[in-house]
Amino acid sequence: MxxxxxxxxxxxxxxxxxxxxxxxxxxxxxxxxxxxxxxxxxxxxxxxxxxxxxxxxxxxxxxxxxxxxxxxxxxxxxxxxxxxxxxxxxxxxxxxxxxxxxxxxxxxxxxxxxxxxxxxxxxxxxxxxxxxxxxxxxxxxxxxxxxxxxxxxxxxxxxxxxxxxxxxxxxxxxxxxxLTPRDFACGVAEVIKYGIIHDAAFFAWLEQNQASLAARAPAALVHAISRACEIKAEMVAADEREQGVRALLNLGHTFGHAIEAECYEDWRHGEAVAAGTVIAAHFMQQANELSGADYQRIEQLLQAFELPVRAPLLAESRWQQRMQRDKKVQAGQLRLVLPTRIGHAELRKVSDWPAVWAAIAALSETSQ
Incomplete structure (x- = not known):
């Protein structure tokens, strides 16, 4: 570079x-x-x-x-x-x-x-x-x-x-x-997403270049934006209408959209996605399908850009109602994008609502 x-x-x-x-x-x-x-x-x-x-x-x-x-x-x-x-x-x-x-x-x-x-x-x-x-x-x-x-x-x-x-x-x-620092950080949340779902080396680059990216250094910006766009271009070319692999771009979004809908005056899209990404990672960690080390790296990188890693305190019924309206829901069943390791994620049907709620509750504001 x-x-x-x-x-x-x-x-x-x-x-x-x-x-x-x-x-x-x-x-x-x-x-x-x-x-x-x-x-x-x-x-x-x-x-x-x-x-x-x-x-x-x-x-x-x-x-x-x-x-x-x-x-x-x-x-x-x-x-x-x-x-x-x-x-x-x-x-x-x-x-x-x-x-x-x-x-x-x-x-x-x-x-x-x-x-x-x-x-x-x-x-x-x-x-x-x-x-x-x-x-x-x-x-x-x-x-x-x-x-x-x-x-x-x-x-x-x-x-x-x-x-x-x-x-x-x-x-x-x-x-x-x-851009304000807050608006810039909201964009970084989506950049980090690409590393989690598709490119472990890019995630590591983001960890190593936090300071340059936060300072909006031109070369760091061009590299980060280019790699994010390359990954999205690849997924769009393979699945233009989001019937398969493109759905992975929605990491954190099912949880995030619920936060946005309930707290639209206080939360922005990138912030809600950041918190939603941590919930998805925690859900997989508690199922022993994501290592504690990878979970910590995801949380720490988001925190490095001052993004929220805890969800707002909302009633379980509100979470469930909002998430059931997600466009990925099929026949009433949740489908969540879930990371199995840094650099790889899967779209899965999830019927165990108590486990989903346990992940949400563990990362709600009162648990801090």
């Missing part, structure tokens, strides 16, 4: 036959958009929010070809913006601007912006081109890659959506300089 003050641009290909696309990862990539995305159409709609726009919109607009007609649609900041109301407002804007089937949607922002923009692209005029420019670490290593697009419904998160792949993903690590 190069010195920490340098980072070369990486190019990763998501292999999906005629729908394959590149992921570009590096420094100062926003001014290079026209070169990186040579097939941009004449009509472009940038979907963003005011917070992101303040930092990056002018750079993106200046980088687009002068002959393009560009409109900007602003979403409100926060998960509530992934709504039918927001979706309808974007559709109205596209129709009012007379955008045709040759237009493109450009998502400039975090996961909320990317998810909604992707669903707009999947459904406007039966599908138009879509480009991802993720500005948070969480979006860069997770939601911007793989083609999952969605909006929320009052009945649940991401219930309305489609699998729809972008034409390209441009990840400029400079965007991470404006």
């Amino acid at each position: 190069q010195a920490d003050n340098q980072a070369s641009t990486k190019h990763i290909q998501v292999g999906l036959a005629e729908r394959s696309y590149p992921i570009y990862i590096g420094q100062q990539l926003l001014p290079q958009l026209a070169a990186l995305l040579p097939s941009l159409p004449q009509q472009i709609c940038i979907i963003t929010n005011a917070t992101v726009a303040e930092h990056y919109l002018a750079t993106v607009q200046a980088a687009l070809p002068a002959e393009c007609t560009v409109i900007v649609h602003y979403l409100e900041d926060g998960e509530h913006a992934k709504s039918l109301t927001s979706y309808g407002a974007v559709m109205d804007a596209l129709i009012d601007a007379s955008f045709n089937r040759d237009c493109a949607i450009l998502a400039l922002g975090g996961g909320v912006v990317g998810d909604l923009a992707g669903f707009v692209a999947a459904t406007y005029q039966r599908g138009v081109d879509f480009y991802q420019i993720p500005t948070t670490l969480l979006a860069q290593v997770d939601s911007s890659v793989g083609g999952k697009t969605a909006i929320n419904h009052p009945g649940g998160k991401n219930l309305i959506g489609a699998f729809y792949q972008p034409k390209a993903v441009v990840i400029s690590i400079d965007c991470l300089n404006t």
